[in-house]
Amino acid sequence: MSETDVTNADLPADGPEPQVHGQRILLDGVTKRYPGQKAPAVDDITLEIPAGEIVMLVGPSGCGKTTTLKMINRLIEPSEGRILIGDEDVTHKDPDELRRHVGYVIQGAGLFPHLTVAKNIALVPRLLGWDKARIEARVTEMLELVNLEPDQYASRYPRELSGGQQQRVGVARALAADPPVLLMDEPFGAVDPITRQRLQDELLRLQEELRKTIVFVTHDFDEAVKLGDRIAILQVGSAIAQYDTPEAILANPANEFVEGFIGHGAALKQLTLTRVRDVDLHEAAVARVGDDPAQAVAAAEELGREHVIVLDGAGRPLRWLPLRALRRPDALTRVARDENLESVSLASTLNDALDEMLTSSHGVVVVTGRRGRYEGVVRIETVMEAMQGLQSPAHEAGRVTR
Ligand SMILES: Nc1ncnc2c1ncn2[C@@H]1O[C@H](COP(=O)(O)OP(=O)(O)O)[C@@H](O)[C@H]1O
Numbered sequence: 001m002s003e004t005d006v007t008n009a010d011l012p013a014d015g016p017e018p019q020v021h022g023q024r025i026l027l028d029g030v031t032k033r034y035p036g037q038k039a040p041a042v043d044d045i046t047l048e049i050p051a052g053e054i055v056m057l058v059g060p061s062g063c064g065k066t067t068t069l070k071m072i073n074r075l076i077e078p079s080e081g082r083i084l085i086g087d088e089d090v091t092h093k094d095p096d097e098l099r100r101h102v103g104y105v106i107q108g109a110g111l112f113p114h115l116t117v118a119k120n121i122a123l124v125p126r127l128l129g130w131d132k133a134r135i136e137a138r139v140t141e142m143l144e145l146v147n148l149e150p151d152q153y154a155s156r157y158p159r160e161l162s163g164g165q166q167q168r169v170g171v172a173r174a175l176a177a178d179p180p181v182l183l184m185d186e187p188f189g190a191v192d193p194i195t196r197q198r199l200q201d202e203l204l205r206l207q208e209e210l211r212k213t214i215v216f217v218t219h220d221f222d223e224a225v226k227l228g229d230r231i232a233i234l235q236v237g238s239a240i241a242q243y244d245t246p247e248a249i250l251a252n253p254a255n256e257f258v259e260g261f262i263g264h265g266a267a268l269k270q271l272t273l274t275r276v277r278d279v280d281l282h283e284a285a286v287a288r289v290g291d292d293p294a295q296a297v298a299a300a301e302e303l304g305r306e307h308v309i310v311l312d313g314a315g316r317p318l319r320w321l322p323l324r325a326l327r328r329p330d331a332l333t334r335v336a337r338d339e340n341l342e343s344v345s346l347a348s349t350l351n352d353a354l355d356e357m358l359t360s361s362h363g364v365v366v367v368t369g370r371r372g373r374y375e376g377v378v379r380i381e382t383v384m385e386a387m388q389g390l391q392s393p394a395h396e397a398g399r400v401t402r
């Protein structure tokens with residue numbers, strides 16, 4: 001593998017390399033024995049997590065994933081071994097101090113119900129003694145980062161948010177003090193599949209900007225393939241069955257345990273290795289709020305389309321409209337956002353796009369880029385072509401882009 005193969009970044013060729021803000025983590029012979037238990041929950045794990053990468057810990061329930069993760073921020077004390085973050089041995093560092101520099105996100109977000117969204121996000125900056133203005137600015141920045149309108153959400157309470165929104169706030173809170181390391185324990189386990197896909201896409205987008213070191217626990221192998229620069233497949237006692245890139249694990253499972261974990265349909269899983277940004281997008285007929293509907297109809301007819309995608313002032317897709325809905329001269333004056341609009345991001349996988357398409361009435365799915373702006377559409381034909389391409393020997397020898 002060349003070095004470029006292990007990043008998620010896929011940056012524009014002319015852009016600068018983003019700075020890696022993460023720090024390397026090294027687990028060195030780490031063991032955890034819970035009192036009164038014969039076998040250790042984690043038995044002598046040694047694992048190096050490179051700076052700025054997302055490493056996924058996957059494995060069956062009870063294999064020691066959570067215990068391994070919680071030893072990194074010393075919510076659980078190791079019985080043996082050492083843990084380094086950067087060059088610092090954190091095994092003897094003050095745990096409270098340590099946790100201010102290690103973000104932690106859990107399933108169900110773990111927000112404090114009696115604190116507003118803003119206060120939840122401000123928690124660690126406050127502990128670090130930031131002044132009020134800096135904290136306020138940071139809360140706003142974090143809400144924007146996770147795609148929640150600050151004016152609308154800052155003063156709400158967690159119960160006034162959907163599960164997906166709570167999870168976003170959880171991520172914002174974990175990132176508020178700009179920690180080099182982010183630990184995530186099945187963070188998207190409690191939300192519906194579509195919300196999960198969006199949260200995954202957002203995490204990848206965030207990571208392009210942030211380049212943190214992220215250790216992410218999941219029992220879902222597809223999630224591991226999608227998000228991971230590397231995957232550690234764990235057996236009981238956190239024994240590492242295989243530690244490699246998703247491509248390498250799919251191509252060469254180390255043993256029967258890994259094969260079993262990958263499960264059936266490895267060919268279809270290859271669709272998870274192809275990103276929307278790797279295929280050619282199509283152009284839909286586009287109209288903007290405030291446009292003249294008659295012109296929008298004329299333009300759509302020229303392209304031979306029966307629907308237009310309407311964009312808001314910031315270029316974000318609002319909804320599909322059939323041409324007949326554009327007969328009234330004020331049809332584009334105000335257009336409500338379709339909350340169920342099927343869309344994927346450039347970081348989404350073709351598998352995600354296919355999922356969205358299957359629930360869509362259009363056979364196409366809208367693609368959004370930075371700040372949620374419209375980029376184009378993916379059509380079912382594109383997915384089918386990609387699948388055929390993936391099965392051809394030429395592809396196996398050549399590039400597998402992520
Ligand atoms: N606080 C605890 N006390 C005793 N045993 C525990 C405790 N937490 C976890 N275990 C045991 O340690 C093993 C690993 O648990 P855990 O790390 O939670 O696994 P995973 O996150 O992979 O499901 C399991 O056998 C579990 O029962």
Ligand SMILES: [Mg+2]
Nearest residue numbers: 062065066067
């Ligand atoms: Mg667990």
